[in-house]
Amino acid sequence: MTADAGAGSTGRDAILRAARRAFTLQPYAQVTMRGIAADAGVSASLIVKRFGTKEQLFSTVTDFGPAADELFDAPLEGLGRHMVLSLLKTRREQQVDPLLRVVFGLGNQDERSLMKERFRKQVTERLAGRLDGDQAQLRAELIVGMLLGLGAAIGLNRPDSAAEAADPGHLADVYAPALQALVVRA
Known part of the structure; x- marks a missing residue:
């Protein structure tokens, strides 16, 4: 077992990183628990114990709710900057982009559709629900695209x-104003 896999929550983070990589780079049918386990440096039985079946692990990996919780956890007045800093923090600390996996997901049409639908509901629609003023859905879609x-x-x-x-902080200074303009536009 790698040091990363044994750290923290008994390899949970390492398993999730490995599963995200696997489900992003390979069609669902080609992903195996053994392959994920080897990449994570844990046993396949630990994955089953922590997450259950491959379907349940896929469901966990395609859950964008926790990412949205972090991204949108700020008052509207500073949301643009917060989203940039949050995205960068997640990328640097967890070596994963909290949103980008929706773009690169392979698999069959049903799997891609499920991932996109969850993303739309958990990220885009949730953000639209927080925005005030006209065209909240359009603005949310543009913010998420950015x-x-x-x-x-x-x-x-x-x-x-x-x-x-x-x-x-510098990157947020450069990028966040465009996001913030869409957040507060009435």
């Missing part, structure tokens, strides 16, 4: 990404 774009820009330009190397 957050996905930030994650993609960082991920695509690795390992030499200026955005990834930038101080989070």
Whole structure:
């Protein structure tokens, strides 16, 4: 077992990272619990104990609710900056983008549809419900698109990404005003 897998909550974070990678890079039918376990540095039986079946693990991985909780946990007046800082914090601490996996998910049409529907409800619609003024749904979709774009820009330009190397506060200073303009637009 790797040090990462044994840390914290008995490998939970390592299992989730490995499962996200597996479900993002391979169609659902090709993902195995053994493969996830090997990547996470844990036993397959530990995954079953922690998450149950492959279907239950997939359901956990495609749950965007916790990411939305963190992203939207700020007053509207500072939400744009908070979203940028939150996204960067998650990327740096957990080595995963909290939203971007919805774009790269493979699998069959049913799996992609399930992931996109959950994303729409748990992220985009939830944000729209927080926004005041006209065209809240449109503004929420644009904000989410900008957050996905930030994650993609960082991920695509690795390992030499200026955005990834930038101080989070500076990056928020540059990127958040455009988000904030959509948050408060009436």
